[in-house]
Amino acid sequence: MSTPERPRVGIVGLGIMGSAYARNLREGGFDVVGFDVAPAAQAALAAMGGTVAASPGDVAAQADVILIALASVDALKAVCGGPEGLVHTIRPGVPVVEMSTFPLYAKDYCRDLFEAKGNPVLDCPVSGTGAQAAVRDLVLYASGEEAVVERLRPMFDGFARSTRYVGPFGSGTKLKFVANLLVTIHNLSTAEAVLMAHRSGLDLKMMFEAIRDGAGNSRMFEVRAPMMFEECYQPAGMKFEVYMKDLDLISDFARDMRVPTPLLAASIPFYVAALGAGRHADDTAGLYSVLKEMSAPRGE
Structure with missing residues (x-):
């Protein structure tokens, strides 16, 4: 039975992230x-x-709050506004939390669609x-109406170590771009460092x-270096x-902001090389093997 502290949570998108949200929420009694x-x-x-719903609309008909965790904009539009979309059955006042990158x-599409319905x-x-x-x-970067964030904080605590209110709607996405810029570079620098240690005999x-x-x-060193030691990239935390x-x-965001990103630009070719090596479904820790193979001395 749902309560204000433990609302019935609807999740649309049960991939790597969405399924983890669901499991942790279930373990927390939601x-x-x-x-x-x-x-x-x-x-x-x-x-x-x-509870498995028959459609996104079926989720909306049952949930007190809806989390969306999808992989593409096309999927977002279909799930929200398509023939079986959330917008057709959602009750007024039910919060919608868009969590994708x-x-x-x-x-803005998501906000405009649901705010017109009173959500x-x-x-x-x-x-x-x-x-x-x-x-x-x-760490969850929450942006939008602060009072809604605070009302949902007990739910967020069910699957996140930390929930940070970061400002008006859209601030969460801007901050995620900043964070992922650092992740991109730190992931590659970790691969470089681990390979240097390996080759030096440490x-x-x-x-x-x-x-x-x-x-x-x-x-990223803490999370991905151990995967690099084993050269084991499955299951992938991020493909x-x-x-x-x-x-x-x-x-695209950096270009719009007129921000030079030389380290990001230098990193991207190695991610592309991973795809060229057939590592599409591997965790991005696989950059280590990419560097290792690109620079392998004879006999390694």
Whole structure:
């Protein structure tokens, strides 16, 4: 039974991130109703005790708050305003929380569509990988009406380590672009550092603990260096094929802001090389293997 502190949460999009939100919310005692086009995602939701909806509209008819976690703008438009979309059955006053990494015009589309129906809309992307999402180690950048954010904070606490109110609607997406700019560079710098340590004969576990304790540490080093040690990139917390969309968004936003991004520009070719090597579904920690293969001495 839903309460103000524990509303019935609707989730549209049960991929890597959406399924992690659902699992953590279920473990926290929240009722969850969700929809995804993939039968495996529907089965996973049912297995964790969630309710599988027949359509996005079915989610809207049942939920007290709706989280949207999708991979493309086309999917967002279909889910929100399509023939079986949320907009046709949502009750007035039910908040809509758009959590995907999309361009600002897509966020505005979502806000305009639902606010016309009397529903508050928040822009709330998260910082963190799928692996971090699984263990509730995400930072949520909440933007929009602050009173709505505060009302939903107990729910956000169910799947995020930290919820930061960052300003008016759209501020969350702008901050996510800034964060992902750093992630892009730190991920590649971690791959460079791990390969240098490997080639120099350092014990990698020792190196990890020493670097993590010093000035050279970064969150991406902590998350992805262990994956690089093992050269194991499945299951992916962030797939190369998905992250390429984020790289385009960051580049477009930086250009619009007239901000030079030389380190981002230098990093992108290595992400493209990963796709050329067939690493589409690998975690972006696979940059380590890309660098290793590109520079392999004879016999390595």
